[in-house]
Amino acid sequence: MVQVNNPFVTGGYVSAEYFCDRELESEELVRQVANGNNLALISTRRMGKTGLIMHCFARHEISKEYYTFFVDIYATKSLRDFVFSLSKVIVEQLKPFGRKALETFIRCVKTLQTGISFDVSGNPSFNVQLGDIHDSDVTLDEIFKYLKAAGKPCIVAIDEFQQIASYPEDNVEALLRTHVQHCTNARFIFAGSQRHVMGNMFLSASRPFYQSVSMMYLECIDIDKYTAFVRCHFEKAGKKIADGIVETVYRRFEGITWYIQKMFNTLFMLTEKGEECCEKMIEIAQESIISSYRYNYEETLFRLPERQKGLLVSISKEGKATNITSGAFVKKYKLTSPSSVQAALKGLLEKDFITSEHGTYAVYDKFFAIWLNANY
Structure with a gap:
């Protein structure tokens, strides 16, 4: 049986023991x-x-x-x-x-x-x-x-x-x-x-x-299954986790597996044996993760054309953006014109910086979106 130091694996498959549901x-x-x-x-x-x-x-x-x-x-x-x-x-x-x-x-x-x-x-x-x-x-x-x-x-x-x-x-x-x-x-x-x-x-x-x-x-893992998975691994390691922590993280990252795993990998790291993972640690963990990517994010923005950068920031602020070529959206975020938004949108989609689902756009990397909202 493969043993790992942190049961919340974020890179590759290890074994059934560390695989949720x-x-x-x-x-x-x-x-x-x-x-x-x-x-x-x-x-x-x-x-x-x-x-x-x-x-x-x-x-x-x-x-x-x-x-x-x-x-x-x-x-x-x-x-x-x-x-x-x-x-x-x-x-x-x-x-x-x-x-x-x-x-x-x-x-x-x-x-x-x-x-x-x-x-x-x-x-x-x-x-x-x-x-x-x-x-x-x-x-x-x-x-x-x-x-x-x-x-x-x-x-x-x-x-x-x-x-x-x-x-x-x-x-x-x-x-x-x-x-x-x-x-x-x-x-x-x-x-x-x-x-x-x-x-x-x-x-x-x-x-x-x-x-x-x-x-x-493939849809999100059921929240009850994820809660049981997290609790099990914290308890196996002699650690506690407060009620509501799993749900808060799960909802914040919309049930997307990798982000939840990354957060609990960090929360597990921050929780000493015999101690309890509590609510305030969520922000500490999130800040730690985003801080580790900060230089990547800065470099990414530096390399983006100005209009793509402006649209990316606008979509991140909106969270889930619709009608982004409308006059109202262009005016709200002080973008150049609907045609320039259309051109910038094409570039961002090709580079996989944003996702498109039934006419709704969002920043693909959720940690990047949080960083953008905090800094722009």
């Missing part, structure tokens, strides 16, 4: 892939999609029967980036299964053979560079040949899948859909955080992935 979601995800279905998993960012997938991958019935591959394509900009990231992940995640498992991949993916080698102890290394991928379509085809030929059935989870919609190549969705459709030895989890883009990809009749997957939406 998601029992129904876990059962549903495992049931879908075990019964041969591909799945689109959609939620806002930082709600815990990655943790849920890794939690399910760690379950005995999955880890024993399947090869599991998790690739985050948020930073990819093209099909070549995608192919590079996927091939690297497959090699890394096959390592524990030994040379035989890897040799199947090397045999299938001929275009990358020279970049994968073994040392005298049989340990593999992935020396492929992005520039080594000369024909993305060919290498992608070889990767899917591997998935068909792998010694076990495979589950491939692709995080931030909506990113493929912005690739410069015209046919990426159709290409991937064709490969996925004919890959009978693998199941796919397409996870994404931009609901409208993911919705269009899988629910629009004109798109290649239309009605090709089961849909699953």
Whole structure:
């Protein structure tokens, strides 16, 4: 059993002991892939999609029967980036299964053979560079040949899948859909955080992935479950927590998993063994977190064009902003004009500084929003 100093994990999945609830979601995800279905998993960012997938991958019935591959394509900009990231992940995640498992991949993916080698102890290394991928379509085809030929059935989870919609190549969705459709030895989890883009990809009749997957939406963890989880870990460590603390933090950060975890990671740190975590510590914890990011926030604002900066501050002050190109909004926050707001909005959305949900805009990073409101 993995032990950690702080049970409120904020970076990656550790084990079921430090994973809060998601029992129904876990059962549903495992049931879908075990019964041969591909799945689109959609939620806002930082709600815990990655943790849920890794939690399910760690379950005995999955880890024993399947090869599991998790690739985050948020930073990819093209099909070549995608192919590079996927091939690297497959090699890394096959390592524990030994040379035989890897040799199947090397045999299938001929275009990358020279970049994968073994040392005298049989340990593999992935020396492929992005520039080594000369024909993305060919290498992608070889990767899917591997998935068909792998010694076990495979589950491939692709995080931030909506990113493929912005690739410069015209046919990426159709290409991937064709490969996925004919890959009978693998199941796919397409996870994404931009609901409208993911919705269009899988629910629009004109798109290649239309009605090709089961849909699953990840909502907030139930507040009672979270309260029990927090209390349990404080008590295990010989610490107390006052009534109402969990609810206050949960409501303040709208039930979004990562922010709650970050707050309780800090509150746990601030509470000595035998002491009680009390209400006044919430502000201390929040200030400590925001202070640690202050230089990042200052640098971010410095680099933003003036009109984007003005709109970002205006949205943060509004909290949940609607009708932001209206004359009333422009006048209220002394912005230049509705057309300049529209241009600034496009830039902020492209940089992921703000989120858009049914015409309502908010600053994506909630700690950043708090910092902006305190300083502008």
